[in-house]
Amino acid sequence: MKRHDRPAQRIDLDRAEALRLLGTVSMGRIVFTRQALPTARPVNHVLDGGDIVIRTHEGSALTSQAQPADDNGVVVAYEADAIDPDTRLGWSVVVTGYARLVTDPGELVRIRALLEPWAAEPGMDHTVRIHPDLITGILLIARGEAPEDG
Numbered sequence: 001m002k003r004h005d006r007p008a009q010r011i012d013l014d015r016a017e018a019l020r021l022l023g024t025v026s027m028g029r030i031v032f033t034r035q036a037l038p039t040a041r042p043v044n045h046v047l048d049g050g051d052i053v054i055r056t057h058e059g060s061a062l063t064s065q066a067q068p069a070d071d072n073g074v075v076v077a078y079e080a081d082a083i084d085p086d087t088r089l090g091w092s093v094v095v096t097g098y099a100r101l102v103t104d105p106g107e108l109v110r111i112r113a114l115l116e117p118w119a120a121e122p123g124m125d126h127t128v129r130i131h132p133d134l135i136t137g138i139l140l141i142a143r144g145e146a147p148e149d150g
Contacts, residue, residue: 008088008140018093018137021082023047028080030054030130032099045078046115052078052095052130053102055117073098078130083140093137095130102127 013021022028022045031040043054076099083090102108111127 009143009145011139011141013091013093013137013139015135018095018135019047019050019132021091021137022052022080022093022095025080025082028052028078030099031077031079032074044115044117045080046111048111048114048129050132052097052132053111053115054128054130055112055115056126056128073100073131075099076130087142089140089142091137091139093135095132096134097130097132099128099130102129 026044026046027042028045029040030043031038033039043056045052045054047053076097078095078097079092081090081092083092102111108125108127115127
C-alpha cells in the first residue's frame with residue numbers, strides 16, 4: 001500500500017502547538033467580508049506577541065474594513081497549513097479574531113523591519129494586527145504513527 005493510500009489520523013492541536021506551527025510558515029490566507037461576502041487573500045505573516053501581523057496597502061478591501069477607530073476591529077479568519085500533496089499528511093491552523101490597523105509610528109517601524117511584503121506594491125505601508133480569539137488546528141499523521149514531539 002502506498003503511503004498516501006493509508007488513511008490519515010486527525011489529531012486536534014492545542015492553542016500553543018497551533019500557534020507554534022503557524023510560526024513555522026510565512027504564508028497564509030486571510031478571510032474577511034467584502035460586500036457582504038467572504039473573501040480570501042494570500043498574504044505573508046509574522047507572529048508578534050501571539051498576534052498575527054500582515055502588511056497591506058492603502059485602498060485594499062481589508063485596510064478599508066479595519067480602518068474604523070472601533071475598539072473591536074473587524075472579524076477575520078486566518079488560515080495557514082503545511083500539507084504534503086503526495087502523502088496528504090501535515091497540519092492546518094485556523095485563527096479567528098479581530099483585525100485592527102496598527103497606527104503607532106514606532107510600532108509600524110518595528111513591524112516593517114520584521115515583515116517584508118511577499119508581493120510588494122507601491123503603498124504597502126499599512127500593517128494589520130490580528131488578535132486570535134479562537135484557534136483551531138489539526139495534525140494529519142499516518143494512521144498508527146505517533147505524533148512527533150515538537
